[in-house]
Amino acid sequence: MQTKPISSAPAQTTIEVAVNGEQHSLTVEPRLLLVHMLRESLGLTGTHIGCDTSSCGACTVLLDGKSVKSCTILAVQADGREVTTIEGIGTSRSLHPMQEAFWAEHGLQCGYCTTGMIMASVDLITRNPDPSDEQIREGLGGNVCRCTGYHNIVRAVKAAAKAVKK
Amino acid sequence: MAFTTMVGARIRRREDPRLITGRATYTDDFKTIGTLYACFVRSPYGHAKIRAIDTSGAKDHPNVVAVYTSDDLSKDGVKGLPCAHKLPELNVPPHPALADGEVRYVGEPVAVVVADDPYAARDAAELVEITYDELPVVVDPLKALDGKVLVHPGFGTNVAFRLPIAAGDVEGAFKSADVIIKQRFVNQRLAPVPVETRAVLAQWNPGEEILTLTTSTQIPHLLRTQLAVALGLPENHIRVIAPEVGGGFGAKLNVYSEEIACGWIAMQLNRPVKFTETRSECFTAMIHGRDQIDDVEVAVKNDGTILGLRLRVVANLGAYFQLLTPVIPTLTLLMAPGCYAIKNIATECIGVFTNTMATDAYRGAGRPEATYLIERTLDLIACKLGLDPVEVRRRNFIKADQFPHTTAMGLTYDSGKYEATMDQALKSADYAGLRKEQTQARRAGRLIGIGLSTYVEVCGMGPSAAMPAAGWDSATVRVEPTGAVTVLTGVSPHGQGEETTFAQIVADELGVPIEQITVVHGDTDKVQYGVGTFGSRGTAVGGAALKLAIDVIKEKAMKIAAHQWEASPADVEYRDGKIMVKGDPSKAMTTAETGFLAFMGDKLPPGLEPGLDATRRFEPPNFVYPFGTHICVVEIDPQTGSTKIVRYLATDDCGKVINPMIVDGQVHGGLAQGIAQALFEEVVYDEDGQLLTGTLLDYAVPRAAHLPNFELDHTVTPTDVNPLGVKGVGEAGTIGSTPAVVNAVMDALAPFGITHIDMPLKPEKVWNAIQQAGGL
Numbered sequence: 001m002q003t004k005p006i007s008s009a010p011a012q013t014t015i016e017v018a019v020n021g022e023q024h025s026l027t028v029e030p031r032l033l034l035v036h037m038l039r040e041s042l043g044l045t046g047t048h049i050g051c052d053t054s055s056c057g058a059c060t061v062l063l064d065g066k067s068v069k070s071c072t073i074l075a076v077q078a079d080g081r082e083v084t085t086i087e088g089i090g091t092s093r094s095l096h097p098m099q100e101a102f103w104a105e106h107g108l109q110c111g112y113c114t115t116g117m118i119m120a121s122v123d124l125i126t127r128n129p130d131p132s133d134e135q136i137r138e139g140l141g142g143n144v145c146r147c148t149g150y151h152n153i154v155r156a157v158k159a160a161a162k163a164v165k166k
Numbered sequence: 167m168a169f170t171t172m173v174g175a176r177i178r179r180r181e182d183p184r185l186i187t188g189r190a191t192y193t194d195d196f197k198t199i200g201t202l203y204a205c206f207v208r209s210p211y212g213h214a215k216i217r218a219i220d221t222s223g224a225k226d227h228p229n230v231v232a233v234y235t236s237d238d239l240s241k242d243g244v245k246g247l248p249c250a251h252k253l254p255e256l257n258v259p260p261h262p263a264l265a266d267g268e269v270r271y272v273g274e275p276v277a278v279v280v281a282d283d284p285y286a287a288r289d290a291a292e293l294v295e296i297t298y299d300e301l302p303v304v305v306d307p308l309k310a311l312d313g314k315v316l317v318h319p320g321f322g323t324n325v326a327f328r329l330p331i332a333a334g335d336v337e338g339a340f341k342s343a344d345v346i347i348k349q350r351f352v353n354q355r356l357a358p359v360p361v362e363t364r365a366v367l368a369q370w371n372p373g374e375e376i377l378t379l380t381t382s383t384q385i386p387h388l389l390r391t392q393l394a395v396a397l398g399l400p401e402n403h404i405r406v407i408a409p410e411v412g413g414g415f416g417a418k419l420n421v422y423s424e425e426i427a428c429g430w431i432a433m434q435l436n437r438p439v440k441f442t443e444t445r446s447e448c449f450t451a452m453i454h455g456r457d458q459i460d461d462v463e464v465a466v467k468n469d470g471t472i473l474g475l476r477l478r479v480v481a482n483l484g485a486y487f488q489l490l491t492p493v494i495p496t497l498t499l500l501m502a503p504g505c506y507a508i509k510n511i512a513t514e515c516i517g518v519f520t521n522t523m524a525t526d527a528y529r530g531a532g533r534p535e536a537t538y539l540i541e542r543t544l545d546l547i548a549c550k551l552g553l554d555p556v557e558v559r560r561r562n563f564i565k566a567d568q569f570p571h572t573t574a575m576g577l578t579y580d581s582g583k584y585e586a587t588m589d590q591a592l593k594s595a596d597y598a599g600l601r602k603e604q605t606q607a608r609r610a611g612r613l614i615g616i617g618l619s620t621y622v623e624v625c626g627m628g629p630s631a632a633m634p635a636a637g638w639d640s641a642t643v644r645v646e647p648t649g650a651v652t653v654l655t656g657v658s659p660h661g662q663g664e665e666t667t668f669a670q671i672v673a674d675e676l677g678v679p680i681e682q683i684t685v686v687h688g689d690t691d692k693v694q695y696g697v698g699t700f701g702s703r704g705t706a707v708g709g710a711a712l713k714l715a716i717d718v719i720k721e722k723a724m725k726i727a728a729h730q731w732e733a734s735p736a737d738v739e740y741r742d743g744k745i746m747v748k749g750d751p752s753k754a755m756t757t758a759e760t761g762f763l764a765f766m767g768d769k770l771p772p773g774l775e776p777g778l779d780a781t782r783r784f785e786p787p788n789f790v791y792p793f794g795t796h797i798c799v800v801e802i803d804p805q806t807g808s809t810k811i812v813r814y815l816a817t818d819d820c821g822k823v824i825n826p827m828i829v830d831g832q833v834h835g836g837l838a839q840g841i842a843q844a845l846f847e848e849v850v851y852d853e854d855g856q857l858l859t860g861t862l863l864d865y866a867v868p869r870a871a872h873l874p875n876f877e878l879d880h881t882v883t884p885t886d887v888n889p890l891g892v893k894g895v896g897e898a899g900t901i902g903s904t905p906a907v908v909n910a911v912m913d914a915l916a917p918f919g920i921t922h923i924d925m926p927l928k929p930e931k932v933w934n935a936i937q938q939a940g941g942l
Binding site for chain 1: 178179181182183184185186187188189190191192194195197284285359360361362363410411412413414415442444445660661662663827828830831832834835836837838839861862863867869870871873875876899
């Protein structure tokens with residue numbers, strides 16, 4: 001069966017979205033994924049793609065403060081909302097406590113899942129400021145890490161929760 | 167500043183700030199003006215003739231720049247994919263980058279669509295019309311042995327090779343045995359699943375005629391060489407960059423169709439071409455691991471002593487060879503005796519073609535299969551003879567005073583203290599206490615199991631004479647005029663942390679603050695030729711080369727310092743990170759100061775050339791053989807058959823440790839992948855060759871809640887194989903853990919008389935086994 005090429009004359013729509021505190025007005029294809037908007041339109045490549053199907057969590061960002069998988073959200077769904085990516089929570093000179101904890105506890109190796117894992121963890125300790133090991137393991141169920149065996153990620157999230165409470 | 171010792175310290179990784187802030191650049195993060203996007207059209211069939219390919223619909227798409235098929239590549243003389251091996255006899259099938267007339271596995275690339283937009287490339291890929299005539303399919307390697315369906319009819323067989331290795335008097339051993347135990351072990355196919363899929367960015371500079379391939383690879387230099395061969399370019403007109411790489415696990419120790427095709431397309435179109443793999447493509451067209459059927463027969467005495475071993479390995483190689491496909495299962499033969507003194511052994515490896523993706527190196531690569539079959543066999547012996555698995559191991563270990571030890575398979579294990587390490591692990595786990603708890607739990611109707619694995623593995627790959635291609639590696643150390651030290655390493659770390667560990671080594675040896683040290687890797691234009699990161703070789707081979715280069719620097723720095731003091735070089739030494747006159751603490755010079763003098767050039771001893779840098783290569787005289795004991799405690803829910811790991815304890819010996827934090831991390835990750843094979847993961851093709859496990863919903867990569875906290879411990883038995891005394895640690899966790907988990911589950915099921923279930927030990931399988939054994 002021949003499918004009609006959608007992008008030959010793609011419909012465009014304009015959205016207003018705040019990303020890491022900065023307001024953007026963007027004209028996008030309705031089918032553009034939020035992750036591609038972040039990576040391609042805004043150059044925020046700290047958000048990674050691992051599966052396209054919301055299984056791996058590498059693309060996790062915060063939408064209005066709650067963690068979402070940006071590979072299965074359309075950019076148009078972010079219209080009028082606030083997105084926070086890994087670039088928005090800290091820099092190497094001024095790390096977010098979660099970034100600091102991942103570093104201190106060796107909660108990463110290749111680093112590819114890490115940015116999504118950190119964003120999911122930030123959301124996790126917002127919802128549960130004092131999580132147990134089990135709650136951390138369950139809470140990160142949407143994020144795959146292939147390098148660390150999760151052991152040090154659990155320690156990192158615990159350490160960050162403790163640091164934030166202080 | 168007081169001199170601090172970096173080696174052995176748990177210091178934070180220097181690569182992390184860019185990774186945790188999202189400022190690292192993986193291949194897909196690179197932006198170039200005018201980039202085109204490649205989308206590969208792949209075979210939907212396990213085996214079929216290609217009758218016709220109509221690319222006109224795709225070419226008419228307004229965003230499409232070009233569509234290519236195999237004909238376009240072959241007309242231009244593009245060669246197929248390489249395979250490195252030293253097998254005496256091997257049927258090597260042609261492996262074109264795009265299928266040529268016939269497809270032999272689902273996911274095989276047939277055509278490639280190039281468009282100016284990634285979404286449009288995918289749209290247009292669906293417009294390529296390919297007419298296939300389906301052919302019979304064979305996916306089961308045992309069925310493939312009968313040759314009724316041939317993957318490559320030209321060979322007249324599906325057998326790619328048969329490799330027998332035998333030693334001693336096996337017939338005699340079996341004749342004199344008290345007991346003979348036979349077992350078939352299926353070592354299921356696995357998918358490597360790096361979280362970053364494959365990605366390639368090819369750029370052609372038409373003025374300089376230079377091709378730059380940025381790609382997610384573990385072997386930038388080997389890839390450059392193979393691209394030169396495939397594309398017919400002078401090798402010095404190709405630059406390969408491995409930027410940040412999001413996990414490899416052996417799967418990126420390869421040369422892929424997409425890398426060759428993208429390189430060629432960039433040259434044709436004179437524009438940058440990017441390919442970013444989807445997760446489904448990654449499952450179908452990135453190499454798989456394992457997939458062996460191992461038939462074991464063991465002859466034992468009543469006291470548990472092993473007299474002889476027979477082993478037949480049927481290895482499912484897939485449809486084509488990737489870089490090391492036929493070599494991997496031969497490692498299983500070599501390591502089949504494990505850490506036991508087995509003198510009489512007869513083995514055969516049969517490599518078989520099927521209509522599946524190629525198998526190749528996946529974390530452990532041939533050794534997990536060996537460890538699994540021998541460690542399971544030890545437990546079967548214990549079970550049969552009513553002995554404790556610990557006791558059977560004790561009776562068969564190669565003893566600590568027997569090293570170096572040449573095995574029946576011809577490998578020389580450099581060092582080992584198997585029994586002492588096992589005893590330390592037993593003590594840490596309170597093995598006797600665990601057995602008591604188990605007895606009580608069984609009385610209460612609970613299914614608790616305790617499993618051991620006492621593994622040895624071969625790594626630090628390796629002596630060139632014993633490798634399919636080169637096994638050495640390289641390092642350059644350059645003291646810059648300001649005293650900053652630049653290290654160029656030939657290995658290509660992608661998560662292993664050598665930017666940190668190598669800097670730790672340099673900091674200690676040259677007395678340079680670690681902030682002044684930079685480790686450069688993964689760019690063939692910056693770094694001298696190197697072999698890459700795989701086979702737990704980064705520090706054991708690349709680090710050893712670094713040590714050799716440092717030694718050259720130190721020798722020259724001492725000559726320069728001695729000259730300033732009008733002393734003999736023999737009278738100066740490095741002490742606490744500084745150059746000093748022996749027995750005279752009043753005179754001291756830093757490496758940085760000698761570096762400045764070396765750069766200025768006017769105060770050097772006569773005849774000494776300016777500059778302070780050195781490049782050295784390390785050719786390992788042998789492999790290294792890390793070992794250890796893993797103890798796993800499981801509880802099985804009899805209602806559901808699900809297994810919970812209650813405790814996991816690993817006592818590993820990887821020789822000298824540079825950074826314990828990083829070593830622990832390597833073990834953690836290894837354990838996760840080994841446990842995953844035991845309990846969760848399995849690549850499944852149906853009879854038609856359709857991949858049933860093509861998504862992360864169908865292929866069960868463990869999540870955090872599926873794994874326990876790990877208890878780690880180490881013994882340190884250094885090696886003299888390399889100047890650092892290190893062994894590899896990247897794969898040990900994977901190799902050791904799989905049998906420990908399966909042994910624990912079988913131990914839990916022992917009251918039912920169940921002795922073996924093939925992996926993965928999914929709840930359904932365990933529950934069914936319990937039901938078939940009469941239930942609770």
